[in-house]
Amino acid sequence: MPGPNERTEQQYQDHMTIAGIGAVTAYGWGREDLWRGLLSGKSAAGLQSGYGPGRDQNAWVSLIPEGGDPAVSTSRYARAMHESAREAIADATERGWRPGRTVGLLHAIVLGDVVNWRDFYTVDHGHRRSRDYLRLLPSTPISVLLQEYGFHGPAMNVSAACSSANVALITAKLWLDAGVADDVICVATDMSATPDMLEHFVELGAAVADADPLEASRPFQEGSRGFSMGEASVAFVLSRSVERPYAAVLGGGMTNDAHHVISVEPGHDQIFECARRALANADVAPHEVRYFNAHGTGTKQCDAAERDLLGRIFGDRPEVYAIKPLVGHCQGASAAVEVAAAALGYERGIVPAAPTVAPGYARLLDGPAKFDGGVTAKLSLGMGGHNSMVVLGPV
Template identity: 70%
Template structure:
């Protein structure tokens, strides 16, 4: 009947589906997917106040930075250690769930700014002078080469960049690779460690980011009083394949569009965001009334709230429950959708839906904290600057 959520215990209904076989994560909560999961369940944000923020660099700023850690043998750069460790964890997790690598394993790395801390030190500390091996750590191809060498994978390896939509785009590209036989399996990693004062301040200046208050106070997606997003850092990784013994979730389909409108502002009619979700649902062979959850981009900016509130009404008739986790994890730029897909996939596996606690008057469909997962399909939206829109359709599998 219309409005009934179908039982998606099998993903065989979707011929081009792919499954998430393994998950790895390094976030502001710490190293490992369990640190991310426990942090989300706590309902407490991952941000801490760090010195050196503000226009005059004279105050502390609230950001959810990745803490020190990782394998020292992987190199001195925190960024490189975080990327490699998230992939190692995802690969080990996938193997434990029955994954056996195929003949061709590819790599897609969702990335925008890359190794920001080392680029800063390259200019400010080293004055543009480094020996070759230390300079090579700066290049976005280097983490990819390290991953492929460590695991002996020989499939295609490339970066995917679409602003804050990048992680969704990398997963969609992986699905295309699998469907077209470009690769038998794909490692998808999404990384961003860029919450330095120099990177945060321009976003604060244009009114998108907030660093002068705790995230749960400043960032309130779908709630009154939201001022914007808080910065976060993360590297999340997935092993995706056609099938595995114990998958987390199926990626049933997806789509991408571009507003073609402005480098920052969302096109006011939101038509290309609507079209993106329509195409994603069509690609996944899913009707709007079958969607139980909208895992929102949920940045907490007025533009984003307006766009996704309109999307919820226009496409879904305000039926799905709305998930928003950026007040907890921070906005992790290229890695943001990766963190949010990981939260959905882990939630499928553990029977829970995680969202930020509600702290103000809110949209009636907004999920308040952690609730039981009652089955059904999730649409994960990601909206990036430059008009980059993307949507993934996720479903549970047996």
């Protein structure tokens, strides 16, 4: 592995940048599959059998297809995590990144390997060989990846509900700013769109399973009923030293409503505070934000909160887009999918917005649009009052 002295010829950026991207989504195993899917304007969801209270119904869900390296793990979850990281590292290397002395690893998760844990209890009745049991532990995918690349920096899992991926990016920036790591591999994985999980989200009034996502999930539009569930594992190489980065991570902020385990605090004060902190950390004024990459779940609470934020903090200036109608709500990995879409858009000159299907917010983009440059604010909200915002910009 190249040593720290070999970085002297690499281009150095003032801000943490996205040096490489890897993605495993319902569109397929690779970031180009994700990009083509977004530009198609068609949802990644399909009708999946075995859902509903009696497990005898079909549901619209965006599931990752089978794939990945079987030598890594028997678990689809672990294979997706590993493959997204491999792709990001290979991408960054091709773009001129060389690992520094200390490469950290952050893995954003919520429930971990849900399917494997379910089978552990319902199929194996809690009994497995020790080596098979160890695959269940959240530390195992991290360890396997670190072993493959020989990275010895700090490593940990990060969990903040559906805000987890944003929080991992902000944590990575803190590590780089503090000198804890020279580079950080940041992965977000969530494959919890199982029948039992979907059932509860539908009962909570948040998820919709009985209609095509582009019809049911309409963020900022009339008639939106909520979100469709999805899966993803998305990885970034984050560095200040790479020849051709995608975009800069200018700053970020986090707060918590401390209000309710599900509901958004109706005054939205802590969401506003989160945005103010993120903009201050990025040294960006509200009027400088050109694009707002929304959390965009399509629920009444989320639409109301984001519309309020857009009006009161940003003066309704930014162009707005959301991609959950296309990729589904990937829970703990949702922000990572959305940041990847934005970062790819910086390089390719396109905002990969979902098409609109009904009247709605005047600044909402209708399908892919020309990217005019500038700053993007990416908001994520998670159950339990987790608020986070990451600010992206050109390098």
